Amino acid sequence: MNIAVFPGSFDPITKGHYDIIVRALPLFDQIIIAIGINSQKESFFPLEKRKRWIEFLFEGEDKIKVRTYEGLTVDFCNEVNAGYILRGLRTSADFEFERGIAQMNLSMNDEIETIFLISNPAYSHITSTIVREILRNGGDAGQFVPEGIELD
Ligand code: ADP
Numbered sequence: 001m002n003i004a005v006f007p008g009s010f011d012p013i014t015k016g017h018y019d020i021i022v023r024a025l026p027l028f029d030q031i032i033i034a035i036g037i038n039s040q041k042e043s044f045f046p047l048e049k050r051k052r053w054i055e056f057l058f059e060g061e062d063k064i065k066v067r068t069y070e071g072l073t074v075d076f077c078n079e080v081n082a083g084y085i086l087r088g089l090r091t092s093a094d095f096e097f098e099r100g101i102a103q104m105n106l107s108m109n110d111e112i113e114t115i116f117l118i119s120n121p122a123y124s125h126i127t128s129t130i131v132r133e134i135l136r137n138g139g140d141a142g143q144f145v146p147e148g149i150e151l152d
Contacts, residue, residue, distance in 0.1 A: 004084035
């Protein structure tokens, strides 16, 4: 069974993340959306809320599981028997950043391949960081997140 882990903070999940997951669905038997818990960095939305939003979006889609994890992504992949890490690429800056992580992960475990999907141009400007910034300043970020996600 081809299992992929899609790791991220999803703080909050955006249309960009959603698009990557939907496009990756035909490629894998199972995609585990893995919300990383970073004890050094306080999140904007509580973990439970971020998890519930993703569960709501993929309700009824048997190939998708939502999990939270702490520690190294490669260790989590081992734990769930995933052979692939899925990531999205928006820009060349993403590429430089992701290349480093993917190569370090490959050094730690050469049985786990990172697979990149290039962002849909309609969503390549969307980042969770900017969504949070809009919300902090009282703006409406609804257009950047999937339908049905209530940010307030
Ligand atoms: P992290 O905190 O690990 O960067 P994110 O939740 O920000 O986690 O992102 C998870 C993954 O989704 C990353 O691979 C990121 O490049 C990708 N991603 C984020 N936004 C978009 C987007 N708008 N289009 C495509 N991929 C995206």
